[in-house]
Amino acid sequence: MSTKAEHYDVIRKPIITEKSTMASENGAVVFEVDIAANKPQIKEAVESLFGVKVKAVNTTITKGKVKRFKGMLGRRKNVKKAYVTLVEGNTIDVTTGL
Template sequence: MSAEPKHYDVVVKPIITEKATMASEHGAVVFEVAKSATKTTIKEAVENLFGVKVKAVNTVVTKGKTKRFRGKPGTRRDVKKAYVTLEDGNTIDVTTGL
């Protein structure tokens, strides 16, 4: 059994927000990815899952906010996002399932 993550373990879910929609106008799609995922593993996973050509991958880690839960301080989880820029002529419809 290999320790290398599978494609479904790398790409967790698509992110559909106003900022992600603006990025999609320029040929980019935003995914939530595993924190341990690298740019090359993200590129391979997206190319194999969706059958598209990836031009570039940019990642960002959003630190979890400190909020109050039931009167006690807590912290939301950290989230790693990948902005995947596709080659010209390739598209991904994130509104449908895999």
């Protein structure tokens, strides 16, 4: 059985942007998750940490951009986002924190 510490390793932080706010109107919440996490792990982590029922999980990987850091070329890390759709009647308030 998974422990709570492992669930915090899967889900890093909620993402609050204009697009994620529009998704929350349809019962979805957006999280930054571990790059190696799969959909069943994300579903189990959200259900156990927040006490809600998850209907679906969609994931996307945003590739890191090449940027300049103090004149040197550097690269941002790749980020995996999970769009978690909740069952009707379930909500998560991401503005209060865990």
